[in-house]
Every structure is written in structure tokens, then in C-alpha cells.
Amino acid sequence: MTACTSVVSGGPRQLLPDVGTVCYRLPNIRIGVQSMKAEIVDAARKAYASAGNAITLGAILHDGECHPEPIVQIPLAMLNRHGLIAGATGTGKTRTLQLVAEQLSRAGVSVFLSDVKGDLSGVGAAGTPNERIDRRVKDTGFAWNPTSFPVELLSLTGKSGAQLRATVSSFGPLLLSKVLGLNDTQTSVLTLVFKYCDDKGLALLDFSDLRAVLQYLTGDGADELKEYGGMSKQTVGVLLREMVELEQQGAESFFGEPEFDINDLMQTERDGRGLVSILELADVQDKPALFSTFLLWLLASLYNELPEVGDVDKPNLVFFFDEAHLLFDGATKALLDEVEKVVRLIRSKGVGIFFITQSPKDIPASVLGQLGNRVQHALRAFTADDDKALKAAARTFPKTSFYDIQETLTTLGIGDALVTVLSPNGAPTPPFATRLVPPAARMGPLTPDEMSQRLGSSAQVREYATPIDRESARELLAKRIEASAAAEAGSDPGDEQDERAAGGGTRRAANGGRAPKPEPSTLEKVINSPLTRTVAGVVTRGIMGALLGTPRRRSTRKRPSLW
Ligand SMILES: Nc1ncnc2c1ncn2[C@@H]1O[C@H](COP(=O)(O)OP(=O)(O)O)[C@@H](O)[C@H]1O
Numbered sequence: 001m002t003a004c005t006s007v008v009s010g011g012p013r014q015l016l017p018d019v020g021t022v023c024y025r026l027p028n029i030r031i032g033v034q035s036m037k038a039e040i041v042d043a044a045r046k047a048y049a050s051a052g053n054a055i056t057l058g059a060i061l062h063d064g065e066c067h068p069e070p071i072v073q074i075p076l077a078m079l080n081r082h083g084l085i086a087g088a089t090g091t092g093k094t095r096t097l098q099l100v101a102e103q104l105s106r107a108g109v110s111v112f113l114s115d116v117k118g119d120l121s122g123v124g125a126a127g128t129p130n131e132r133i134d135r136r137v138k139d140t141g142f143a144w145n146p147t148s149f150p151v152e153l154l155s156l157t158g159k160s161g162a163q164l165r166a167t168v169s170s171f172g173p174l175l176l177s178k179v180l181g182l183n184d185t186q187t188s189v190l191t192l193v194f195k196y197c198d199d200k201g202l203a204l205l206d207f208s209d210l211r212a213v214l215q216y217l218t219g220d221g222a223d224e225l226k227e228y229g230g231m232s233k234q235t236v237g238v239l240l241r242e243m244v245e246l247e248q249q250g251a252e253s254f255f256g257e258p259e260f261d262i263n264d265l266m267q268t269e270r271d272g273r274g275l276v277s278i279l280e281l282a283d284v285q286d287k288p289a290l291f292s293t294f295l296l297w298l299l300a301s302l303y304n305e306l307p308e309v310g311d312v313d314k315p316n317l318v319f320f321f322d323e324a325h326l327l328f329d330g331a332t333k334a335l336l337d338e339v340e341k342v343v344r345l346i347r348s349k350g351v352g353i354f355f356i357t358q359s360p361k362d363i364p365a366s367v368l369g370q371l372g373n374r375v376q377h378a379l380r381a382f383t384a385d386d387d388k389a390l391k392a393a394a395r396t397f398p399k400t401s402f403y404d405i406q407e408t409l410t411t412l413g414i415g416d417a418l419v420t421v422l423s424p425n426g427a428p429t430p431p432f433a434t435r436l437v438p439p440a441a442r443m444g445p446l447t448p449d450e451m452s453q454r455l456g457s458s459a460q461v462r463e464y465a466t467p468i469d470r471e472s473a474r475e476l477l478a479k480r481i482e483a484s485a486a487a488e489a490g491s492d493p494g495d496e497q498d499e500r501a502a503g504g505g506t507r508r509a510a511n512g513g514r515a516p517k518p519e520p521s522t523l524e525k526v527i528n529s530p531l532t533r534t535v536a537g538v539v540t541r542g543i544m545g546a547l548l549g550t551p552r553r554r555s556t557r558k559r560p561s562l563w
């Protein structure tokens with residue numbers, strides 16, 4: 001593990017920053033008079049002494065002076081204890097996220113980033129030195145090597161990465177309610193609709209399935225609603241309208257199959273570095289309810305699919321939620337409870353989560369309390385509300401005699417932060433103002449050319465490009481209606497012989513046309529088909545039970561690294 005190297009051994013003599021004194025750096029020794037109080041540096045060294053393998057954050061700041069030794073680190077073993085990167089706009093949150101993500105990849109940990117502003121794809125290209133970076137490198141005494149990292153891009157529209165898709169069933173009623181902006185009553189009706197589909201063996205794969213079910217329940221199947229107390233035809237009608245709206249926003253591309261396999265996130269390159277998967281969200285920036293819910297779905301899927309590993313030397317995956325307040329905006333109590341539970345329990349599956357947001361206040365207390373590693377960039381205190389948020393943020397830090405926490409929080413510069421992390425024994429380190437080291441990759445997006453080259457050569461992009469259309473609720477309901485019409489007319493639709501029943505394999509809807517569907521011999525056969533049961537059987541378990549697949553082993557990517 002090289003990430004925490006503080007001094008380039010054997011490097012040329014360098015003039016170190018003008019932090020009030022002149023000092024020279026020689027291989028592994030420093031000569032010079034430090035004007036920062038030795039007491040503070042000693043305390044920091046002591047606090048971080050047992051970090052072991054760690055991610056380097058930066059160097060200690062005090063009274064405007066930076067001690068050129070990158071002491072402040074997060075132990076790799078503590079990264080499944082989650083974290084928060086907070087601060088006002090433009091204070092350095094995204095770059096902090098980037099530098100942590102890069103070092104995780106270097107340490108062999110896979111990383112997932114949500115890129116709301118579209119400024120993280122540059123992790124796939126090496127950074128270029130400039131005066132500001134040079135200055136920061138000197139300030140922090142960090143061995144900076146411009147590097148690119150293995151990156152895969154994902155996208156909800158399929159335009160700027162591999163198409164991320166989920167079935168409506170695995171999304172579950174709670175998450176779907178969040179996307180649709182439903183209130184508690186409507187959510188409980190949607191939950192009953194899922195229950196109904198579960199009972200009747202109707203697989204909800206894509207949006208047309210759900211719409212077919214809702215249409216059926218407000219039309220021909222209205223009588224069936226009676227068995228499900230509390231499900232009114234009017235409310236089902238409301239759901240239908242909300243769905244149509246979401247469909248108009250392009251829902252058909254992200255609901256359906258093939259569903260994204262979360263094991264695709266858990267990959268390492270042949271050189272041992274962890275894959276950095278970046279979900280490009282700039283093209284759906286105006287649909288926060290949609291993308292934030294997809295992120296929750298991913299998290300829930302990880303929770304469900306990954307095996308228990310207990311506490312590990314380093315996590316298997318670290319998940320970064322940028323603009324994390326969106327995850328909680330408008331979430332129902334039931335959903336918040338689920339999220340809180342997933343965050344608490346996912347730790348033992350070797351997954352760490354970082355929330356990135358402006359103020360700690362954006363995160364519910366039950367989740368905030370679980371975030372052991374804190375990088376708090378500057379907060380502004382213009383309004384009374386700001387002031388309240390500042391006081392609240394200050395209160396979450398351990399006590400220190402070295403800093404006035406509130407004052408520090410309002411006076412930190414860009415790319416500086418107040419940091420406290422969990423030391424290997426689980427105790428929080430005292431807070432230190434820290435100048436963060438620069439990321440090694442480019443701080444900004446890939447160019448359009450780099451982007452299209454990358455997308456064109458990605459096997460993952462190809463793998464998810466074509467939707468699959470399998471027999472599901474829409475077709476089954478159509479048949480049901482047909483069957484009852486035929487029964488009324490006295491004929492028997494079961495005469496058609498076809499032993500394949502529903503789900504006789506998946507078919508690619510190639511060339512825009514639909515492959516002919518196998519005809520079931522009877523409706524019963526369809527409903528009882530093992531495939532329909534498997535898919536439909538999981539629909540009512542909510543996000544905690546969304547996916548019950550067998551965990552697969554962590555894989556090494558077969559394809560050579562391109563960058
Ligand atoms: N660790 C860092 N190293 C180098 N430059 C940084 C660092 N942190 C912040 N910066 C500079 O500050 C700018 C704003 O940071 P950014 O992370 O985009 O802010 P935020 O995400 O909080 O809005 C960056 O574009 C970069 O120039």
C-alpha cells in the first residue's frame with residue numbers, strides 16, 4: 001500500500017512551502033524550524049499513528065499554516081464505517097470524494113460514484129500538473145503522481161454509459177412510490193397492487209406490466225379489488241396517472257430487463273486495482289426523485305446480494321452518494337426506516353457508504369449517527385438558518401483544545417476541511433483542520449472524444465444495450481381477458497398446444513420486432529410457471545428483500561485495461 005507515503009524517498013531536494021519558515025526535504029528527513037506548534041503536530045501524529053493501510057486525506061492546518069506532512073488518513077479497515085463529506089458549494093467536496101475514490105481503487109477496492117454534475121468521468125484520465133496542484137503538493141508534503149484509473153460509465157438513459165435497468169418487481173413498492181411522489185395512502189395502495197400481482201403470479205418486469213395491471217384493476221378486474229381492502233378504484237387511477245407522467249420522462253428505458261447485475265460493480269483490474277463505476281446523472285439532473293431512488297435500489301440490491309463478511313481489512317466496495325440530500329427529500333417514513341437499516345447492516349457485507357452533501361443537517365439523524373468518518377469543508381453562515389446548521393455541524397465534532405470549531409468551519413479555504421475519522425480501535429480521532437491532497441486523476445470530465453471512445457469499447461455498454469422482452473403481467477392479463485371472453489363465447493383457448501408455457505427462456509427483441517411468444521396451454525400453466533413465480537414471488541418484500549439472488553464471487557475483469 002503506497003497511498004500514505006508522505007515523502008518521496010530518493011527524490012530531489014525540494015523547497016517546501018512558505019509556511020512561515022523555510023525547510024528542505026531530503027529523503028525521509030526534514031530539516032527546518034516549524035512555526036506550527038509542535039504540540040499540535042505531535043497530537044496529530046499520535047492520533048493517526050496506528051492507521052496502518054490507509055487513504056491519505058491531507059496535512060494539518062493551524063492558524064493559516066500547513067505542516068507539510070500528510071498525516072491525516074482514513075484507515076482502510078474503517079471505511080465500512082461510512083462517512084460524510086459536507087460543505088458549502090465550491091468548497092471541495094467533489095474533489096475530496098475523488099481523491100478518496102482513487103486511492104481506494106489503488107488499494108484494490110471497487111468504487112461506485114454517482115456523478116450528478118458530470119464532473120467525475122475524468123477519474124479515467126491522468127491529472128495534469130499546474131501551479132495550484134504544485135502548491136498543494138508542497139503544502140501537504142504528498143507524493144503526487146498523476147494517474148488514470150479503471151473506469152466504467154453507467155447511465156439511466158443509456159446515452160453516457162451502460163444502461164442501468166431494474167425490473168419494477170425488484171424496485172418494489174416503496175421505491176416506486178418515491179419515484180412517483182406518492183403519499184402514504186397511495187403508497188399503501190401500490191403495496192397492495194404488488195401484493196395482488198404476487199398472489200396472482202403476475203410478473204412486473206417493466207412499466208407496461210404495471211400499467212396493464214392498474215388498467216385491469218380499474219376496468220375488467222375491478223371486482224378483484226374487493227378482496228384487497230383499502231384499494232380503491234380512484235386511488236389506483238391516481239397511480240395510473242402518475243405512472244403515465246413518469247413514462248413520458250422515458251421510464252421504459254430504465255425499467256425492465258436485462259436488470260443491472262450488481263456484481264458488475266465488484267470488479268478488480270488484472271493489476272489489482274478496483275474498478276471505479278461512475279453513474280453519469282447529468283442528463284437526468286432535472287429528475288432527482290428518479291435518480292436518487294435508483295441509487296437506493298442499487299444500495300438495497302447490494303445489501304441483498306452480498307454475503308456477510310464481518311469486519312474486513314478493507315471494504316469490497318465503497319459507494320459515494322453525491323447530492324445525498326436528494327435521497328431523503330420526500331422519502332416516506334417507511335422508506336427512511338429501510339434506508340437506515342440498510343446503512344447499518346451493509347457494513348458487515350464489506351460495503352462502505354459516503355454521503356456527500358452541503359450540510360450534515362441534510363442527513364436524517366439516524367443515518368448521520370452511523371457515519372464514522374467526517375470531512376467537513378467550509379460552511380457559510382449568512383442567514384439564521386445557516387447559523388443553526390453551523391452550530392449543529394460543530395456539535396457533531398469531538399472536543400479539541402486546538403481549534404474553535406465554529407470559527408474554523410467558517411474560515412476554512414477551498415480544499416481544506418475539518419476532519420475526524422475512526423481510528424482502528426473504533427475511537428474517533430480529535431478533529432484537525434486539514435489541507436487535502438490533490439486527486440491524481442483529472443479534476444473534470446472526459447472530453448466528448450474520450451467519452452465516445454470509452455463507450456464504444458466497453459463490453460459492459462454492449463452487454464446492457466439491448467432490452468429483453470419476456471412474458472410478464474401485460475401479456476398474462478391480455479390472455480386472461482381473452483380467455484374469459486373466449487369462455488363466454490363457449491370456446492376453449494386451452495386447445496392450443498404448446499408445452500413451453502410462460503418464461504420458456506429470454507428473448508432479445510432484436511430488429512425492433514418482438515419474437516412470437518410461446519402460447520401457454522392454459523392460463524393456469526402460465527400462472528404456475530416456475531419463472532413467473534420466481535419473479536413475482538419477491539415483489540412484496542420491499543427494498544430489503546428486493547433481490548434474492550445467490551451471491552457470486554468477486555471477479556477480475558477479463559478485458560485489458562484501456563486507459
Ligand atoms: N483536494 C483538492 N485538490 C486540488 N484542488 C481542489 C481540491 N479541492 C478543491 N479543489 C479546487 O476547488 C474547486 C471546487 O471544488 P469542488 O470539489 O468542485 O467543490 P464542491 O464539490 O464542494 O462544489 C475544484 O474545481 C478545484 O479547483
Ligand SMILES: [Mg+2]
Pocket residue numbers: 093094117
Ligand atoms: Mg461538487
